[in-house]
Amino acid sequence: MHRYVRRAAAASTALALALLAACGAGSGDDGKTVRLVTHDSFNVSKSVLKKFTERTGYKVEVVSGGDAGAMVNQAALNKGNPQGDVLFGVDTALLSRALDQKIFTPYRAKGLDKVPERYRADDRNRVTPVDSGEICVNYDRKYFAEKDLEPPRTLDDLTKPAYRDLLVTENAATSSPGLGFLLATVDEYGEDGWNSYWKKLRANGVEVVDGWEQAYNDRFSGSRGGKGEGDRPLVVSYASSPPVEVVDADPKPKQAPTGVARETCFQQVEFAGLLDGAGNAEGGRKLLDFLLGKEFQEDMPLQMFVNPVREDARLPELFTRYGEQAKDPATMAPERIADNHEQWVKAWTSLVVK
Amino acid sequence: MDVTRREVVRAKGRFASGNLVRLGLMAVPFVFFGLFFAYPVAAIVGRGLRPEGAWAFSVLGEVLADPAIGRVLWFTLWQAAASTALTLALGVPAAYVFARLEFPGKRLLRAVLVIPFVLPTVVAGSAFLALLGRGGVLDGLFGVRLDTSVWAILVAHVFFNFAVVVRTVGGLWAQLDPRQEEAARVLGAGRAAAWRRVVLPALAPSIGAASLIVFLFTFTSFGIVQILGGPRYATLEVEIYRQTADLFQLPTAAVLTLLQLLVVVLLLAWHARTVRKRESTLSLVPAEQTAHPPRGRGQWALLWAVLGVVGVLVVAPLAVLVERSFNGPDGYGLTFYRQLFTDTGNTTFPVPPIAAVGNSLAYAAAATALALVVGSLAATALTVRRGAGGPGRLVRGFDALLMLPLGTSAVTVGFGFLVALDEPPLDLRESWLLVPLAQALVGVPFVVRTLLPVLRAVDVRLRESAAVLGASPLRVWREVDLPMVGRSAAVAAGFAFAVSLGEFGATVFLARPDAPTLPVAVARFLGRAGEANYGQAMALSTLLMVVCGATLLVLERVRTHSAGEF
Numbered sequence: 001m002h003r004y005v006r007r008a009a010a011a012s013t014a015l016a017l018a019l020l021a022a023c024g025a026g027s028g029d030d031g032k033t034v035r036l037v038t039h040d041s042f043n044v045s046k047s048v049l050k051k052f053t054e055r056t057g058y059k060v061e062v063v064s065g066g067d068a069g070a071m072v073n074q075a076a077l078n079k080g081n082p083q084g085d086v087l088f089g090v091d092t093a094l095l096s097r098a099l100d101q102k103i104f105t106p107y108r109a110k111g112l113d114k115v116p117e118r119y120r121a122d123d124r125n126r127v128t129p130v131d132s133g134e135i136c137v138n139y140d141r142k143y144f145a146e147k148d149l150e151p152p153r154t155l156d157d158l159t160k161p162a163y164r165d166l167l168v169t170e171n172a173a174t175s176s177p178g179l180g181f182l183l184a185t186v187d188e189y190g191e192d193g194w195n196s197y198w199k200k201l202r203a204n205g206v207e208v209v210d211g212w213e214q215a216y217n218d219r220f221s222g223s224r225g226g227k228g229e230g231d232r233p234l235v236v237s238y239a240s241s242p243p244v245e246v247v248d249a250d251p252k253p254k255q256a257p258t259g260v261a262r263e264t265c266f267q268q269v270e271f272a273g274l275l276d277g278a279g280n281a282e283g284g285r286k287l288l289d290f291l292l293g294k295e296f297q298e299d300m301p302l303q304m305f306v307n308p309v310r311e312d313a314r315l316p317e318l319f320t321r322y323g324e325q326a327k328d329p330a331t332m333a334p335e336r337i338a339d340n341h342e343q344w345v346k347a348w349t350s351l352v353v354k
Numbered sequence: 355m356d357v358t359r360r361e362v363v364r365a366k367g368r369f370a371s372g373n374l375v376r377l378g379l380m381a382v383p384f385v386f387f388g389l390f391f392a393y394p395v396a397a398i399v400g401r402g403l404r405p406e407g408a409w410a411f412s413v414l415g416e417v418l419a420d421p422a423i424g425r426v427l428w429f430t431l432w433q434a435a436a437s438t439a440l441t442l443a444l445g446v447p448a449a450y451v452f453a454r455l456e457f458p459g460k461r462l463l464r465a466v467l468v469i470p471f472v473l474p475t476v477v478a479g480s481a482f483l484a485l486l487g488r489g490g491v492l493d494g495l496f497g498v499r500l501d502t503s504v505w506a507i508l509v510a511h512v513f514f515n516f517a518v519v520v521r522t523v524g525g526l527w528a529q530l531d532p533r534q535e536e537a538a539r540v541l542g543a544g545r546a547a548a549w550r551r552v553v554l555p556a557l558a559p560s561i562g563a564a565s566l567i568v569f570l571f572t573f574t575s576f577g578i579v580q581i582l583g584g585p586r587y588a589t590l591e592v593e594i595y596r597q598t599a600d601l602f603q604l605p606t607a608a609v610l611t612l613l614q615l616l617v618v619v620l621l622l623a624w625h626a627r628t629v630r631k632r633e634s635t636l637s638l639v640p641a642e643q644t645a646h647p648p649r650g651r652g653q654w655a656l657l658w659a660v661l662g663v664v665g666v667l668v669v670a671p672l673a674v675l676v677e678r679s680f681n682g683p684d685g686y687g688l689t690f691y692r693q694l695f696t697d698t699g700n701t702t703f704p705v706p707p708i709a710a711v712g713n714s715l716a717y718a719a720a721a722t723a724l725a726l727v728v729g730s731l732a733a734t735a736l737t738v739r740r741g742a743g744g745p746g747r748l749v750r751g752f753d754a755l756l757m758l759p760l761g762t763s764a765v766t767v768g769f770g771f772l773v774a775l776d777e778p779p780l781d782l783r784e785s786w787l788l789v790p791l792a793q794a795l796v797g798v799p800f801v802v803r804t805l806l807p808v809l810r811a812v813d814v815r816l817r818e819s820a821a822v823l824g825a826s827p828l829r830v831w832r833e834v835d836l837p838m839v840g841r842s843a844a845v846a847a848g849f850a851f852a853v854s855l856g857e858f859g860a861t862v863f864l865a866r867p868d869a870p871t872l873p874v875a876v877a878r879f880l881g882r883a884g885e886a887n888y889g890q891a892m893a894l895s896t897l898l899m900v901v902c903g904a905t906l907l908v909l910e911r912v913r914t915h916s917a918g919e920f
Contacts, residue, residue, distance in 0.1 A: 040867070040878060043702040062701055064867040070599040070765075074863070077401065077773050083783055097602060171585040174600060210580040213476060213880045217888055218483050224683075224885035229484070237883070244883040248683075303700050305883075342601060353585045 140222030402608025445519025475577025729801025764859025
């Protein structure tokens with residue numbers, strides 16, 4: 001009868017061994033692959049990526065770990081033994097944490113001299129700015145045309161009675177655009193004033209939903225994805241959302257169906273860096289150069305709907321024709337965000353949500 | 355004479371070694387859970403509680419003393435209890451209808467019930483908003499709006515978990531010998547009394563198992579609470595995610611994880627004391643013999659009531675999604691489906707999105723196989739030698755261990771994998787196996803919970819007689835247990851498959867970008883603006899439903915054949 005015990009034990013050993021063998025087969029570091037750790041919004045044309053391989057001999061393998069916050073935290077947990085060589089997608093709000101956790105090693109990417117000073121955030125070049133984007137209030141053109149109402153332009157406008165019950169925004173605690181919008185108001189009204197601004201906004205009927213998907217697809221009346229079934233004509237989204245609405249349209253309309261309230265914006269910069277302990281540091285450096293290269297910078301707008309940081313990168317026609325430029329977007333030093341983030345979100349939550 | 359006595363002695367010897375057999379059977383599940391659950395979770399909790407290499411227990415007091423955490427815990431508990439009660443109230447009558455009544459389309463409808471299980475919450479949430487939210491169908495008809503209310507959360511929880519009750523309870527109910535109830539009636543018991551004293555006690559273990567699973571699922575509810583409840587409501591699971599992925603407060607997350615585990619352990623202990631005591635040997639018959647067309651006004655009314663509930667609660671939200679997937683830019687058509695087959699030319703979908711169907715099937719098949727092997731070994735180990743004394747403490751602890759993954763936050767497991775399985779020989783971070791492993795963790799409890807009530811209901815004397823007649827333990831299992839369990843095994847496989855197919859919380863961290871599963875691909879589409887992305891998300895969701903429904907229908911067929919072996 002001990003046979004059965006032995007048999008079961010043998011089976012479990014076999015299972016364990018099979019698993020171990022399977023893991024060993026997984027990682028193939030031949031020095032010809034460079035791994036890019038990024039968030040799930042990352043996107044690049046395959047043809048552009050292929051050019052990188054042709055030029056350097058390195059194949060790019062994309063490793064993604066959820067949203068930007070989760071990605072940075074995973075990198076911090078795997079510090080010194082990273083999942084890849086380069087990490088892309090640290091935004092302004094996350095930068096301090098990434099630097100404090102010392103996950104990057106300095107490298108000055110080629111092409112950095114083409115990037116205006118205002119985008120750079122680290123003297124030691126532990127991170128390289130790659131793109132910038134603005135979080136702005138978007139409006140549904142049709143709604144405002146039908147109501148013969150001027151769409152709002154500024155943050156102040158949003159508290160006016162004319163725009164009562166029209167705005168939907170995201171939870172600042174869990175959503176990146178939600179947080180960006182909160183930061184825009186903190187920047188505009190200051191430490192002492194943003195609370196009373198949000199009280200007014202709340203009194204004016206702002207709706208808060210969990211994430212961008214619910215706000216934009218389900219609640220916003222201007223998104224074609226949601227078939228305009230939402231009943232809020234104002235939503236916190238991106239400056240680049242209007243071009244996205246027409247990207248697949250055929251024939252192209254004269255005007256995007258949505259517009260941007262140009263003085264409600266918060267600017268986010270996204271950074272990349274060489275991971276400390278990278279298995280292929282040489283390939284990683286080449287990849288960073290590539291991210292700042294003209295090809296990638298000019299490919300980005302249509303793939304990720306962000307603006308290039310290189311001065312000499314040309315915007316595609318879709319952007320120049322349908323996009324709108326934010327006017328003096330709000331910005332904030334990463335240290336200030338890091339120091340106050342939790343406290344602001346807590347105060348905001350008790351002010352707006354509870 | 356002589357021969358018989360020798361056989362008896364030998365049989366007795368076999369049963370005396372039951373504990374050894376049990377230990378042997380437990381080895382595989384034990385290694386599996388140790389390596390892929392206990393170790394990763396301990397690693398990530400350890401990171402939180404020992405930030406600088408020294409234990410920081412002070413954080414324990416700080417977090418637990420925070421009144422906000424107390425409120426979160428209270429909300430988590432009561433909404434889970436309320437959701438479970440509501441699901442039972444609606445699910446048990448449905449279980450009866452599906453177990454005992456014959457009606458056209460029954461098999462199809464039973465497969466449809468499981469579909470919500472595999473839907474990503476972000477998709478199901480969107481469907482619910484279309485029905486219950488502002489400007490939704492209910493709003494238009496009756497001016498009723500349930501979004502950002504606790505009712506929306508409860509109703510959505512019923513939507514997701516209805517199948518657990520119908521299939522777990524119904525699976526046993528279909529095999530209960532109706533003659534016992536009839537006998538009670540003949541002996542003068544009223545309908546209610548017969549139900550209370552004969553049927554209910556017999557069903558108790560499966561109702562207990564279903565409640566436990568529903569409670570654990572809703573206790574760890576994440577997406578639904580966020581999407582339908584809005585920012586006002588948070589469960590422990592939501593808070594753990596926020597602390598881990600948004601704020602990187604690992605110490606707080608660790609304390610909350612421990613708190614969550616503690617509640618689950620207490621619940622499991624209570625469940626073991628109250629419910630499992632009731633498990634008893636039942637006389638089981640093939641399901642085909644118990645089902646009959648509805649008779650009398652009462653049964654017809656019940657059938658229509660159940661169909662009504664299913665229609666409103668399950669079919670309507672699914673129909674919304676299907677409708678949207680066909681509602682293209684130029685009216686109804688297949689535009690979005692066609693787009694799924696085109697190469698996007700970028701890295702969001704390095705291969706045409708339709709490939710996600712194949713990825714999902716492959717991952718789910720691997721996860722189901724893993725869950726079935728581990729789960730059935732565990733369930734067998736838990737039933738070995740029930741006749742001589744109750745199960746020991748070791749067994750009960752082991753049983754509880756298997757359930758723990760259901761009550762553990764997915765982000766904890768996902769992050770734990772990355773922290774714990776990052777060194778050779780166990781550097782699994784790059785391995786495809788990570789996904790089915792994480793999915794199987796959630797599948798195993800289903801297999802165990804579905805198989806246990808049936809295995810325990812098998813009359814021990816059947817096994818003993820087989821042993822006395824000279825059958826080896828393996829043969830006893832094959833000839834006695836397997837035929838009776840075959841039906842439930844198919845149900846269990848269906849659940850494990852559906853759970854794997856729909857798993858999102860851990861998979862999103864672990865799946866490789868070039869091999870997304872269906873839910874991961876849907877989330878990728880939904881995260882991007884534009885009609886094409888939204889439409890393709892709906893089209894993929896519809897395909898996910900079809901894949902799930904078709905698989906379950908095939909399994910039901912398999913089940914029907916094996917049931918013929920009774």
